[in-house]
Amino acid sequence: MLALIFAVIAFSIDSMLPALPEIAAALTPQDVNRAQLVLTAFVGGMGLGLLVGGPLSDAFGRKPVITAGFALYALAAIAAIFADSLTLLLAARFVQGLGAAAPRIVAVAMVRDLYQGREMARITSFVMMIFILIPAVAPSVGAVVIYFVGWRGVFGSFVVLALIGSLWMNLRRPETLPAEARRPLNLRNLIDAAREVLGNGQVQLVTLVMTLGFGQMFALLSSAQQLFVNTYGTGDRFPLWFAAMALLSGSGTVLNARYVVRLGMRRIVRMAYQMQVVVSAVMVVLIFGDLLPEALRFPAFFFWAVSVFFMAGVTFGNLNAMALQRMGHVAGMAASVVGAVSTLGAVVIAAPIGLLYDGTARPIVLATLICSSLALVLMRRVRDS
DSSP, X not given: OHHHHHHHHHHHHHTTGGGHHHHHHHHOTTOGGGGGHHHHHHHHHHHHHHHHHHHHHHHHOHHHHHHHHHHHHHHHHHHHHTXXXXXXXXXXXHHHHXXXXXXXXHHXXXXXXXXXXXXXXXXXXXXXXXXXXXXXXXXXXXXXXXXXXXXXXXXXXXXXXXXXXXXXXXXXXXXXXXXXXXXXXXXXXXXXXXXXXXXXXXXXHHXXXXXXXXXXXXXHHHHHHIIIIIITOOGGXXXXXXXXXXXXHTHHHHHHHHHHHHHOHHHHHHXXXXXXXXXXXXXXXXXXXXXXXXXXXXXXXXXXXXXXXXXXXXXXXXXXXXXXXXXXXXXXXXXXXXXXXXXHHHHHHHHHHHHTOOSSSHXXXXXXXXXXXXXXXXXXXXXXX
């Protein structure tokens, strides 16, 4: 059930990829790169909403807040169907992100209510596996919907998913935060909890690492349609190549779930970023030096893109668990602060990278190398839990 909640968020991003050319042609033909903002606006709204969802769930319980979030998400999707300008569409997507934030962050708090430490990392890895694997089918589903009813129909599918997720959770999932464990919603409690979370040096470091990891992954997502179709000429096969990339990347979450208890969270995260630095450094040399023959350019890019998503599958569950390890008594607030900072920071990183698209993979590959290198430096200062 929690995996479905995460899947709704992933589907809200990835199913839009095949719609971007049509949105650009219809609403912003003078600057087609601006269509990427449909993705960025959603993530930006989600980042802001993450600040609210956790504290509300600490006060009122997990299930009511998730339900309210799904309702806002669905209403905004309906508004997007009728948007007749890019500005209105971006506004609807921003509000949709606000609504999506509640299920996204409260689901993490629910896992923390039940588990902690490496066991939480193992459970979160399985949930993140769905989040990583959804891109395998989302663009294809989006393309089918667009074929029959146009790009606006994709937003109708969001409404259906929100109804399914909300009903399943309310009918099948017991409340994980009992009334006696809830924290009254008042300014003093919020300030105290936020100060405790933000004042923890380890939480700060882990959050920065998550920001860099999420930023580089979302930058690749934002540019994926242009890179696959325009730069490497995959055309109508883009959903298939994207699906293959997601399926191969999903093995990272499986490996992490299998070995995290034995090897530890910090060690696995450091190894993942070391791998990404090496792969991206090699790719930078090959692309900027124009050393690849024509026949190998797309295979090399595809291998590199798989490595970026593989790294996300290996690291994100561990980083979430590390950030919340000692914050069980304020799990909602901790999840909100960590999620909001990392998500909004990712938007700041990803948006300009996407707009720098110049017909090549140079901007995204170089940005990934920089982000992964910084994350690896920060991880050397993080203590194991």
